[in-house]
Amino acid sequence: MSSSPHPDTELKLATVARARTPFREKFAIPRQAALLQHTRASFDFTEPQHAREALRGLEAFSHLWVISWMHLAEDRGPSVRPPRLGGNARIGVWACRSPFRPNPIGLSLCRIVRVDADKGILEVAGLDLVDGSPIVDLKPFIPYADSAPEANGAWTAEGAPKALNVAFSVEAEAVVRASRIPALLASLREILGQDPRPAYHDDPERVYGVALYDWNIRFQVKGDSLLVIEMLRLD
Amino acid sequence: MSSSPHPDTELKLATVARARTPFREKFAIPRQAALLQHTRASFDFTEPQHAREALRGLEAFSHLWVISWMHLAEDRGPSVRPPRLGGNARIGVWACRSPFRPNPIGLSLCRIVRVDADKGILEVAGLDLVDGSPIVDLKPFIPYADSAPEANGAWTAEGAPKALNVAFSVEAEAVVRASRIPALLASLREILGQDPRPAYHDDPERVYGVALYDWNIRFQVKGDSLLVIEMLRLD
Numbered sequence: 001m002s003s004s005p006h007p008d009t010e011l012k013l014a015t016v017a018r019a020r021t022p023f024r025e026k027f028a029i030p031r032q033a034a035l036l037q038h039t040r041a042s043f044d045f046t047e048p049q050h051a052r053e054a055l056r057g058l059e060a061f062s063h064l065w066v067i068s069w070m071h072l073a074e075d076r077g078p079s080v081r082p083p084r085l086g087g088n089a090r091i092g093v094w095a096c097r098s099p100f101r102p103n104p105i106g107l108s109l110c111r112i113v114r115v116d117a118d119k120g121i122l123e124v125a126g127l128d129l130v131d132g133s134p135i136v137d138l139k140p141f142i143p144y145a146d147s148a149p150e151a152n153g154a155w156t157a158e159g160a161p162k163a164l165n166v167a168f169s170v171e172a173e174a175v176v177r178a179s180r181i182p183a184l185l186a187s188l189r190e191i192l193g194q195d196p197r198p199a200y201h202d203d204p205e206r207v208y209g210v211a212l213y214d215w216n217i218r219f220q221v222k223g224d225s226l227l228v229i230e231m232l233r234l235d
Numbered sequence: 236m237s238s239s240p241h242p243d244t245e246l247k248l249a250t251v252a253r254a255r256t257p258f259r260e261k262f263a264i265p266r267q268a269a270l271l272q273h274t275r276a277s278f279d280f281t282e283p284q285h286a287r288e289a290l291r292g293l294e295a296f297s298h299l300w301v302i303s304w305m306h307l308a309e310d311r312g313p314s315v316r317p318p319r320l321g322g323n324a325r326i327g328v329w330a331c332r333s334p335f336r337p338n339p340i341g342l343s344l345c346r347i348v349r350v351d352a353d354k355g356i357l358e359v360a361g362l363d364l365v366d367g368s369p370i371v372d373l374k375p376f377i378p379y380a381d382s383a384p385e386a387n388g389a390w391t392a393e394g395a396p397k398a399l400n401v402a403f404s405v406e407a408e409a410v411v412r413a414s415r416i417p418a419l420l421a422s423l424r425e426i427l428g429q430d431p432r433p434a435y436h437d438d439p440e441r442v443y444g445v446a447l448y449d450w451n452i453r454f455q456v457k458g459d460s461l462l463v464i465e466m467l468r469l470d
Contacts, residue, residue: 012246032379033380056327061387062385062387063386067302092352094374096292103248107302107342139342140331141386142332143386144395145268145269148298152298153379156378156380
């Protein structure tokens with residue numbers, strides 16, 4: 001965060017914060033994170049004193065762009081096979097939101113839950129990043145500049161698939177109730193309800209595991225119901 | 236554009252394209268570029284063969300995010316004084332869209348005018364970047380992920396100010412008519428109509444100059460009318 005001009009010959013980003021999210025692995029992130037209401041994220045700012053000034057005024061806005069560095073992604077070339085299109089069709093990286101791109105820049109629209117500039121605190125809902133992801137910029141959502149109500153979303157236009165019904169075993173529910181994480185049950189319901197299985201898996205006997213919050217959460221899916229079998233504390 | 240993973244210790248961006256726009260200087264860029272319909276921008280891709288594959292499928296979308304490196308901006312610290320707020324109020328950089336930020340990442344929503352993947356051609360309307368700006372990512376606008384119809388834009392919510400009436404001297408109009416740039420008259424009208432004067436200038440005698448397309452365009456503003464006096468070809 002120097003005050004020198006930014007050269008255009010070497011484009012180097014500073015990590016201004018790290019995202020704090022419940023998602024311990026890419027696999028756990030719902031495709032439609034914008035729908036998450038109870039799943040919160042916060043930010044560990046690299047320079048807390050800078051953040052206390054830099055956040056001032058953000059409380060007047062309702063939504064925020066979080067621009068990140070998707071450090072777990074890699075560049076797989078100019079085209080990818082999006083799961084949405086059946087995994088077979090190749091599509092250009094400029095025509096999709098795959099994390100596998102020449103520059104791993106992430107763009108996430110979040111709802112602002114809490115801003116306390118004096119304390120350097122920012123909390124949001126809807127952040128689709130793995131815990132620890134480097135943040136490179138934050139920008140308020142400005143309706144006149146950022147809206148396109150007439151936009152055509154092509155094959156992404158179908159909207160959210162129906163959510164799964166999420167149930168918990170007695171043991172799993174006891175773990176949730178013993179936790180002090182606010183709204184944990186509602187958060188797990190909305191995350192798991194978006195079906196974290198890899199695309200095109202449909203084996204009702206198979207037990208999946210996903211690392212969320214402090215647990216490896218093991219579950220099965222039968223029809224439109226997901227059962228959390230157990231929650232194993234992560235090391 | 237290697238295929239190695241992206242480390243999170245050193246965040247280095249590749250310039251995937253340079254923006255080609257009519258804006259020869261920052262001063263010339265309208266604050267509400269999203270309203271521009273006749274002012275087109277294109278892209279010189281760094282690796283044309285890569286771009287021909289990477290653009291495939293983008294024609295199905297109507298709008299695009301252009302993520303850029305604002306190479307003419309500098310980091311001026313954690314807070315700025317936005318012209319919109321009178322130039323006196325200090326606001327945090329995370330609470331505004333000023334180009335003066337720790338990382339000079341630009342985020343521009345554009346309308347797609349033309350995609351020809353086979354030729355590596357992309358043309359858009361509404362790009363608010365200085366000609367030659369490095370582009371680091373392109374992403375399709377996806378309504379379910381990128382829309383917040385209920386969003387509160389705080390002090391940016393007032394909408395576009397009334398456009399100025401733009402007139403041309405006989406000499407200036409002759410220059411426009413002799414040009415082969417498509418829709419040049421309409422483009423100059425919509426750019427200049429957004430009033431390129433520095434905030435709070437209101438001197439009807441003063442002659443301003445702004446570098447747009449191939450000209451230094453000299454104009455005066457009286458009330459709600461802007462008169463283009465002359466257009467001097469740039470070297």
